[in-house]
Amino acid sequence: MDLNAFWGLVESSAAETSGQDExxxxxxAALAALPPGEVVEFAVRLxxxxxxxxTWEHWQAAHLICGGLCSDDGFFYFQAxxxxxxxxxxxxxxxxxxALADLPHVRLLASRxxxxxxxxxxxxxxxxxxxxxxxxxxxxxEAVLAARGLEPPSSPEPEGEQFDFADxxxxxxxxxxxxxxxxxxx
Numbered sequence: 001m002d003l004n005a006f007w008g009l010v011e012s013s014a015a016e017t018s019g020q021d022e023x024x025x026x027x028x029a030a031l032a033a034l035p036p037g038e039v040v041e042f043a044v045r046l047x048x049x050x051x052x053x054x055t056w057e058h059w060q061a062a063h064l065i066c067g068g069l070c071s072d073d074g075f076f077y078f079q080a081x082x083x084x085x086x087x088x089x090x091x092x093x094x095x096x097x098x099a100l101a102d103l104p105h106v107r108l109l110a111s112r113x114x115x116x117x118x119x120x121x122x123x124x125x126x127x128x129x130x131x132x133x134x135x136x137x138x139x140x141x142e143a144v145l146a147a148r149g150l151e152p153p154s155s156p157e158p159e160g161e162q163f164d165f166a167d168x169x170x171x172x173x174x175x176x177x178x179x180x181x182x183x184x185x186x
Contacts, residue, residue: 001041006049007087009042014086020121022030024086024128031136043133045154050079052094056158061097061175063165064182065124067115075156077125084126094178101177110181122160130154 013023062078063070092099171179180186
């Protein structure tokens, strides 16, 4: 499965269903209908794609959006949520984390006045995406990946140097539009 096929499945799951649970069911069924090698390649592509947004700058953006409630698990699931937004959104955010300020869902979250006002389904996360290939694969997917010298990511390992996410000057420098949207810049 090449990158275009990977994105085709992710985007078709959004077009064919509504809600994350239905998307997961759709993706699992679609993958289960493919040859086993394609399921393995889906898992490989997911790992490759999410590494593009595994940076401290992206984690700062997620931290800002989530009102400081973005642990390593939270950021890992945020990365999967970004994948679920589709290729064009993902590519824009991968290139520039501040592009998250353009997403209607992020703008909606900012307008709600804080995470305490969010419903569970509002959170920008998609934990279940990490399990789709394993559920669709007939066998031990992790063993097959390990035999190829691959280990699917299970937590963030950000690129670059860590910095203070809450520093207003850093927010202004890295994600100024998000900072303004969430009231975190001077």
